[in-house]
Amino acid sequence: DSGVTQTPKHLITATGQRVTLRCSPRSGDLSVYWYQQSLDQGLQFLIQYYNGEERAKGNILERFSAQQFPDLHSELNLSSLELGDSALYFCASSVESGTGAFFGQGTRLTVV
Amino acid sequence: DAKTTQPPSMDCAEGRAANLPCNHSTISGNEYVYWYRQIHSQGPQYIIHGLKNNETNEMASLIITEDRKSSTLILPHATLRDTAVYYCIVKADSWGKLQFGAGTQVVVTP
Numbered sequence: 001d002s003g004v005t006q007t008p009k010h011l012i013t014a015t016g017q018r019v020t021l022r023c024s025p026r027s028g029d030l031s032v033y034w035y036q037q038s039l040d041q042g043l044q045f046l047i048q049y050y051n052g053e054e055r056a057k058g059n060i061l062e063r064f065s066a067q068q069f070p071d072l073h074s075e076l077n078l079s080s081l082e083l084g085d086s087a088l089y090f091c092a093s094s095v096e097s098g099t100g101a102f103f104g105q106g107t108r109l110t111v112v
Numbered sequence: 113d114a115k116t117t118q119p120p121s122m123d124c125a126e127g128r129a130a131n132l133p134c135n136h137s138t139i140s141g142n143e144y145v146y147w148y149r150q151i152h153s154q155g156p157q158y159i160i161h162g163l164k165n166n167e168t169n170e171m172a173s174l175i176i177t178e179d180r181k182s183s184t185l186i187l188p189h190a191t192l193r194d195t196a197v198y199y200c201i202v203k204a205d206s207w208g209k210l211q212f213g214a215g216t217q218v219v220v221t222p
Contacts, residue, residue, distance in 0.1 A: 103155030
């Protein structure tokens with residue numbers, strides 16, 4: 001158990017809909033990262049937040065947005081969903097100095 | 113962050129040591145070498161990291177060459193549960209984003 005909690009574990013929704021994925025980081029971790037892993041694709045970095053502020057942005061679509069709240073949990077919002085958005089979405093958290101990032105078990109999103 | 117090169121796949125016999133190579137010839141002086149693994153569709157799992165010196169923990173050992181252009185992850189006694197994709201990642205600080213490549217698919221066989 002990495003200490004990073006993601007909910008829900010599975011999500012099935014229709015095209016055009018909007019969903020919210022939630023991530024609770026490890027206690028004390030200020031940084032949260034979001035990654036996408038599509039079938040047969042590698043792990044793609046989406047976005048990083050540090051203590052509520054956006055720190056780095058990767059290949060995140062404009063239809064996607066994220067935020068980190070004062071209690072440090074984070075949400076990834078995916079809107080106008082397309083079939084190609086079906087993927088595993090992972091959240092990770094880390095301290096500023098230490099042993100790197102620890103990942104949650106992911107949310108499997110299926111868009112039908 | 114420097115790029116890494118890993119073999120796409122490796123087989124290893126159960127109980128034997130698994131030696132996973134990684135080339136990072138453009139690594140800078142302030143960049144760390146990190147190793148993660150991903151067991152089928154689970155979240156990636158941190159294994160070990162290092163800067164210059166060799167490192168060992170309960171999971172594995174990391175050997176970094178003196179010129180730091182390559183490293184080897186050693187799983188001392190591979191088990192079937194070590195079957196996974198192993199990622200070697202180089203990055204400049206301990207909390208920056210991790211850029212995953214294709215990794216090495218390791219299959220441990222009985």
